[in-house]
Amino acid sequence: MMLSTHTGLGLERQGMFRSTERISKEETDNFDDEMQSDGNGPVEVSEGLQSVALIDNRTLRRECLRRSLVSQRISWVVAGYGSVEEWSTSEDLHPPLAAIVFHLGAQKATDAADQIKKIVSSAGALPVIVLADSDDIVQIVSALDYGVRGYIPSSVSIEVCVEAINLALAGGVYVPASSVFAIRQSITSDTSRNSRLVELFTPRQIKVADAIRQGKPNKIIAYELNMCESTVKVHIRNIMQKLKATNRTEIAYKIRDLFPSDTA
Structure with a gap:
């Protein structure tokens, strides 16, 4: 009798867990269907919305970032793609494209120069933003030289990431504050050295x-x-x-x- 009671309780808990899991998945699916795209098919969205293409060859990383952006209640649709080619063949399934975010991860901008230039060329007048782990000033300047309109290091918060994308959408160029300080320090140091040399x-x-x-x-x-x-x-x-x-x-x-x- 004791065993039967425990068994029933266990089944009841399992049922509760499955019910909660089902509700959570339904809520998530509904939100995604109404607001966002995962890059695999057409999505019902409100008229007038624009999309931001998120290109990242790592599926889990791409989806985590896409969902993080969605959690900020952004005013644009995020469509995820594994490559430029995948984006090109799926572009007509989503709202008008407004910008492209290319996630480099641990890869350096200088090592991905050809990829970045290809995306910039394919984007035409659309802003391209690079997201990468490195915040090295050389990598940031190199990416800007390739034509990108923003460089977001992965050390920033998701809120800053959203604001950086919004800045690019508005026609601005985003660079992390740390790079600005590094450039300033470099200029100051060079000026100081030059002054000392001229004095001597x-x-x-x-x-x-x-x-x-x-x-x-x-x-x-x-x-x-x-x-x-x-x-x-x-x-x-x-x-x-x-x-x-x-x-x-x-x-x-x-x-x-x-x-x-x-x-x-």
Whole structure:
């Protein structure tokens, strides 16, 4: 009798769980059918809505992002696609396209240059926004050079992601604040270095000092700067006096932070 009671209770709980699961799925399906598209077929939407194509070759990641965007009660439809080709063949199944979001994930913009350029070319006048894990300034600038109208790092909140897309839809260009600060810091540092160099050396001495920093011998310096080797020695002597250095190695050490690391 005891066993029968427990068995009945277990079945009752199972029934409750299944009922809850069914309701949850029905609610989700209804919401998706009314408001959004998963990229696999036509969707009934209100007249006048526009769509944003989300291109991501990772199905689970794409669907998670799509549902996260939908949860923000956005005013545009999100249609998910695994590739540019899939978007091209399904475009007529959805409302007029307003923008494209290309999810790179861990891939760098520079490594996906051909894909980004292809999407930008296919989009025509429509804004293309890149979403990626990296917030490296080089990757952001490279993506902008390829023609995108926004770069969203995955470190931002879903609210910021929505606002970034809205900005692109309104004709603006979104870049993360961290990249703006990085550019500002780079400009400030370059200006500071240039000012210090001008204070210390003449234009000719700056070129000689940079050549010393790169480890070039006097003959090469004289050839590249079109001057006599004896003149190079005079410049080096004057540079040593200004820096209070005793040899070329000490010169290179003391000026190492005054020149960009990629100076050739």
